[in-house]
Amino acid sequence: MNVLTMSRRALLGAAAFAASIVGGDFAAAQTPPPIRVGAFVAATGPASFLGAPELNTLRLYVDRINRSGGVLGRQLQLSIYDSAGDARQAVTFVRRLIEEDRVDFIVGGSTTGETMAVLPLVTEAGVPFISLAGANVVVQPVGERRWVFKTPHSDTMAVQKIYEDMKRDNMTRAAILGGSGGFDQSCRAEARRLAPEYGITIVADETYGASDTDMTPQLTRIRNTQGVQAIVGCGFGAPTVITARNYRQLGMQSIRFYFNHGVASPQFIAQSGGAAEGIRVPVAALLVADQLPANDPQRQVALDYIQAYRAAFNEDVSTFGGHAYDGLMIALDAVRRAGGTDRARVRDEIERTTNFVGVDGIFNMTAQDHMGLDLRSFRMVEIRNNNWRLLY
Amino acid sequence: MRALLSARIGGVLLLAAIVAALPLLGPNRFYVDMAMKSWLNAAVCIGLNLLIGYAGQISLGHAGFFALGAYASAILTARYGVPGLVAMLAGAVGTGLLAFAVARPILKLRGHYLAMATLGLGFIISIVLTRELWLTGGPDGVQVPALFVGTWRASGLETWYWIAGGAMVLTAWLSLNLIDSGIGRALRALHGSEVAAETLGIDTTRYKVMVFVLSAVIAALVGSLFAHAERFVTPQEAGFLRSIEFVTMVVLGGMASTFGAVVGAVILTVLPQAVATFQDFKHIVFGAILIMVMIFMPRGLVPTLAGLVRRPGGGPGA
Numbered sequence: 234m235n236v237l238t239m240s241r242r243a244l245l246g247a248a249a250f251a252a253s254i255v256g257g258d259f260a261a262a263q264t265p266p267p268i269r270v271g272a273f274v275a276a277t278g279p280a281s282f283l284g285a286p287e288l289n290t291l292r293l294y295v296d297r298i299n300r301s302g303g304v305l306g307r308q309l310q311l312s313i314y315d316s317a318g319d320a321r322q323a324v325t326f327v328r329r330l331i332e333e334d335r336v337d338f339i340v341g342g343s344t345t346g347e348t349m350a351v352l353p354l355v356t357e358a359g360v361p362f363i364s365l366a367g368a369n370v371v372v373q374p375v376g377e378r379r380w381v382f383k384t385p386h387s388d389t390m391a392v393q394k395i396y397e398d399m400k401r402d403n404m405t406r407a408a409i410l411g412g413s414g415g416f417d418q419s420c421r422a423e424a425r426r427l428a429p430e431y432g433i434t435i436v437a438d439e440t441y442g443a444s445d446t447d448m449t450p451q452l453t454r455i456r457n458t459q460g461v462q463a464i465v466g467c468g469f470g471a472p473t474v475i476t477a478r479n480y481r482q483l484g485m486q487s488i489r490f491y492f493n494h495g496v497a498s499p500q501f502i503a504q505s506g507g508a509a510e511g512i513r514v515p516v517a518a519l520l521v522a523d524q525l526p527a528n529d530p531q532r533q534v535a536l537d538y539i540q541a542y543r544a545a546f547n548e549d550v551s552t553f554g555g556h557a558y559d560g561l562m563i564a565l566d567a568v569r570r571a572g573g574t575d576r577a578r579v580r581d582e583i584e585r586t587t588n589f590v591g592v593d594g595i596f597n598m599t600a601q602d603h604m605g606l607d608l609r610s611f612r613m614v615e616i617r618n619n620n621w622r623l624l625y
Numbered sequence: 626m627r628a629l630l631s632a633r634i635g636g637v638l639l640l641a642a643i644v645a646a647l648p649l650l651g652p653n654r655f656y657v658d659m660a661m662k663s664w665l666n667a668a669v670c671i672g673l674n675l676l677i678g679y680a681g682q683i684s685l686g687h688a689g690f691f692a693l694g695a696y697a698s699a700i701l702t703a704r705y706g707v708p709g710l711v712a713m714l715a716g717a718v719g720t721g722l723l724a725f726a727v728a729r730p731i732l733k734l735r736g737h738y739l740a741m742a743t744l745g746l747g748f749i750i751s752i753v754l755t756r757e758l759w760l761t762g763g764p765d766g767v768q769v770p771a772l773f774v775g776t777w778r779a780s781g782l783e784t785w786y787w788i789a790g791g792a793m794v795l796t797a798w799l800s801l802n803l804i805d806s807g808i809g810r811a812l813r814a815l816h817g818s819e820v821a822a823e824t825l826g827i828d829t830t831r832y833k834v835m836v837f838v839l840s841a842v843i844a845a846l847v848g849s850l851f852a853h854a855e856r857f858v859t860p861q862e863a864g865f866l867r868s869i870e871f872v873t874m875v876v877l878g879g880m881a882s883t884f885g886a887v888v889g890a891v892i893l894t895v896l897p898q899a900v901a902t903f904q905d906f907k908h909i910v911f912g913a914i915l916i917m918v919m920i921f922m923p924r925g926l927v928p929t930l931a932g933l934v935r936r937p938g939g940g941p942g943a
Contacts, residue, residue: 277908314901320766320859322897325658329898332655346765350857353768 267310268303268574270295270561271336273326273351274365275318275343282498283343286542286554287365288313291340293545294561304565305572312336316347323347324354331358337574340560342366343553348383355380361567361580363560365553368419372603382583382603384559384593385552386517386611388416391493392423394515394611395465396431398624404462404489408437408455410448410476411467420467420493436461441472448476452483461488469495474504481508489513494611499549502619509619515611516621517552519592524623535592552593559591563598633801636884640797644790654782659895661786661854664793665847667890670874671796671883672843677872678881679804680836681816682732683740686747688867690841692754693720694848695858696761699769709772713849717842724841725834732833735819739837747868754860766859769852785854792850793887796843800883812836816881844871877918879925888927 272291275284295311303309312334314326323342330336331354338361342348348366355362356379364371364383371383399407409424411417421438428435437458439451455461466476473496480490490512497516502509518525522535538558542550566589567582568574586605589596594610614621647660669691676682697716701707707715723746731742754761761767772779779788803809815822815829822829852858861867870893878889896914900907922929 315907319861320857321855321861324855324857325662325898326901328658329655332653332658346859349765350859353856 265305265307267308268305268565268568269334269336270309270311270564271327271330271334271339271341271360272311272313272557273316273323273330273339273341273347274313274557275347276315278317278319280318280344282551283365283553284315284318286551287341287343287557288315289546290542290554290557291561293541294558297541298565304568309565313341316341316343318344318347320347320350324350327351327354331355331360336360337568337576338362338564338579340365340557340564342371345371348381352378352381359576359580361564361576361583363564363583365556365560367416375601375603378603380580382563382598382605384556384563384591384596384604384606386494386593386606387604388420388493389423389427390606390608390611391515392420392427392465393431394608394613395491395493395513396427396433397608398491398513398515398613399433399463399489400431402489405432406434406436406460406462408439408458408461408464408488409435409467410439410441410451410455410464412441412472414468416469416495417467420495424465424467441476445472446475448472448479449483452476452479452485456483456485456488463489463491466490466492467495468492471504473501477501477505477512478508480512481510486511491515494552497552502616502621507619509616511615511617513613513615513624514621516614517555517593517610518612519550519552519555521612521614521621521623524621530590530595531592534590538592555592559593559596562591563589563596633798633805637794637798637801640884640887641794644794647790648783648786657782657786659898661782661789663891663894664786664789665851665854666871666874666894667887668789668793668796668847669844669871670878670886670890671793671800672840673871674875674878674880674883674886675800675803675812675836676840677875678886679809679812679816680833682833682837683737683872684743684837684840685740685865685868685872686743686745686750687840687844687871688865689743689747689750689863690720690724690844691848691851691867691871692750692858692860692863693723694845695769695852695862696754696767696848697845698772698849698852699767699858700760702770702772703768709770709853710774713846716849717845720845721838721842724838728834728837732837733830739833743868744865747863747865751860751863751865754863761860764860766857769856769858771856772853779853785850788850789854792847797883797887804883808832808835873915877915877925879927879929882925882927882931885925885927889925892926 274287275281276288291311291313295309298304299308312330316323316326330339340363342364345366345368348364348371359380362381364381365385366383367385369387369389372378372381409421411421425435437455439454441448441451455464466473473492492512492514494515497514497520518531519535522532522539525532539550542554563583563586567579570582571578584598584600586596586598594606596605598605613624615624648657673684673687676684694716697719698712701712701715702709727742727746731738755764811827811832814827815832819829874889874893875886877893879885896911900910903910
């Protein structure tokens with residue numbers, strides 16, 4: 234009898250102990266695992282003008298979101314690596330993100346090259362990946378890009394926006410002027426391909442070398458071509474500044490000059506020293522946020538981003554940081570709707586992104602469109618008094 | 626038993642054992658990937674070490690040869706449907722001929738003219754790979770089909786780990802045999818004094834050219850393996866910094882030491898990943914480690930450490 238009571242007591246004790254353990258487990262389960270955000274950007278090296286603001290933006294917003302309680306009550310854990318714009322390093326880091334850091338999704342890939350190099354990896358592993366690269370090939374053909382999305386505008390859209398603007402003013406005869414680099418060539422190809430759709434004739438096509446310091450010969454040939462109404466400039470960096478200066482020196486203002494979004498940086502205006510006056514550029518709303526009408530849905534989003542970024546880093550925003558902002562927010566929005574971090578469900582939800590107001594534009598992703606921006610996300614601006622002036 | 630203790634057999638067995646045991650320790654596939662790349666780099670460095678450590682010449686263009694092998698495999702298999710092994714062989718032969726054509730006239734001269742010539746050659750290869758879009762796909766790189774040997778498809782990280790490890794052990798074995806042969810002795814003699822070697826009847830030019838071509842062919846073969854393993858190559862493989870990286874691996878590990886080349890390659894492949902978590906400070910940490918090694922171990926890691934083991938305390942007579 235005594236023995237029985239003893240054992241009963243022991244049993245009760247054991248049960249209580251077990252209950253406390255289980256209870257403890259419940260308590261532990263109430264601090265949920267973090268949402269693992271993976272990123273790789275070209276923070277150093279030749280593409281650092283893209284990667285550095287992307288890195289800043291991702292760190293800034295992961296921090297802000299964590300301080301305001303995270304997503305679904307879970308904190309974000311950011312694993313971010315500097316690929317230096319090198320495809321080889323990007324591949325290694327993406328494998329690390331997938332295998333070692335076990336991230337739930339990846340935002341990154343500042344350049345088209347590094348993005349293309351990691352596509353087989355993310356596809357094989359089945360990780361949602363939002364790329365920050367420009368070219369269309371990143372998300373096309375969409376059948377082979379099941380896990381891949383992107384936020385930046387494409388060069389196709391830049392050319393379409395320019396042609397739309399020409400059509401508004403009944404211009405039909407255009408000249409193309411650009412460099413020999415990949416970005417320039419892609420823009421040139423799009424400009425030639427899309428011209429017939431808009432009833433535009435390409436009457437001249439001039440190319441300069443990447444290290445040329447004088448574009449006067451090319452511009453002179455364009456000036457001497459009969460009936461050129463507008464020049465479509467393809468490029469970025471120093472050659473575009475030289476082109477703008479030569480255009481001014483030759484007094485060619487009777488021919489309208491468009492550049493694609495490669496020049497959409499404050500540096501272009503500053504370095505042109507006034508020569509960029511009157512040049513038109515399709516840009517993201519971010520650059521003209523304060524000129525947007527008060528009822529524009531993008532206005533507040535863009536102004537908030539600008540203010541947060543300036544406060545944290547004391548420098549002007551660029552559109553590239555904006556791509557990273559949109560990528561992170563779209564992914565987190567999908568996590569919220571999926572109710573967790575199941576990779577397949579997050580991917581499906583990213584694809585269902587509708588009316589998402591980002592700084593790049595209003596995103597509407599579908600199974601056929603993994604970028605989700607339309608032409609309305611580009612604003613046509615003209616450079617006036619050394620500033621972007623919103624036309625419409 | 627004595628044979629087991631010699632560097633040639635014992636060392637190769639040790640390398641093989643490390644290659645075989647490592648996957649058992651690695652916690653996940655990321656580590657397998659790092660190990661695979663380490664072995665590939667090590668194989669290139671073993672070849673380069675023959676040139677730097679034994680023939681006393683420096684090549685600043687080995688990444689170019691590596692990339693030639695990689696692109697030969699990529700382009701011949703993807704575009705012209707050439708079988709993988711044939712493409713690999715074609716890349717190796719082509720690279721060997723190019724190396725021979727460059728080295729033959731230059732190595733008749735004494736001094737570091739080869740460094741200049743390979744520097745230029747590396748740049749030319751890099752520029753051609755970047756600019757000739759129609760052939761190479763340009764700066765954004767090109768995808769590489771999987772390697773088929775007959776009907777067997779070499780794919781998957783684990784498979785490539787064994788191929789890379791096997792290639793490295795094989796290269797080490799070849800290198801150690803070469804060093805212990807008459808050719809190796811001739812190379813060491815000409816490294817010591819070219820004049821003395823010539824008075825002993827050694828055709829110094831011939832040996833220097835031979836070892837340069839050999840190291841270039843090894844780089845090209847490893848490049849082919851890399852292309853098939855990674856399934857993607859970019860012109861950055863041919864970049865000048867990549868060439869410098871190979872030379873640094875050899876110097877860090879210890880010149881004229883086959884195992885030094887392996888150690889240097891492994892460290893410089895893994896170290897960037899290890900310091901990546903330092904984020905903004907990674908370049909400083911990386912540089913500081915290299916500077917420290919060169920200040921305190923100027924002969925390189927392996928020869929310095931081997932010396933310490935042989936003479937504990939380091940002092941004479943200790």
